[in-house]
Amino acid sequence: MSKQIFVNLPVKDLNQSVEFFTKLGFSFNPQFTDETATCMIVSENIFVMLLTHDKFKSFTPNAICDATKSTEVLVSLSSESRTAVDEMVSNAIAAGGKTYNEPQDHGFMYAHGFQDLDGHIWEIVYMEPSAIQSGEPPTEQYADASH
Secondary structure (H helix, E strand, O other): OOOOEEEEEEEOOHHHHHHHHHHOOOEEEHHHOOOOEEEEEEEOOEEEEEEEHHHHHOOOOOOOOOOOOOOOOEEEEEOOOHHHHHHHHHHHHHOOOEOOOOOEEOOOEEEEEEEOOOOOEEEEEEEOHHHHHHOOOOOHHHHOOOO
């Protein structure tokens, strides 16, 4: 059995968050959804649990970070193309999110990101298949590609 990952994120308004991520093309598992939480399906083995603040607090002794003021985690997702990266970010902005930087083009890798309604940062990344298949670290030519 392969490992699964469940990223847990606190959200201020669960319904608004579901609406936001639905506009980005994500679906949800109704088996793990109620008025306090939902399970967003990212892939076969990756899920994001969107939890109301009260529900999230029941899992941790620590205060919830205000992601609009501090960053505790960066959620990075791979994408199938540069165009798909740009589309995801555009859809996020249209759905009420915002971007926090310009696209990053490193030659072998292209990335751009957005902040969701609660300020969580999502990096969307496309990597050239040849860079993945070679298993070699990027060459020097890519080191300064973004400058």
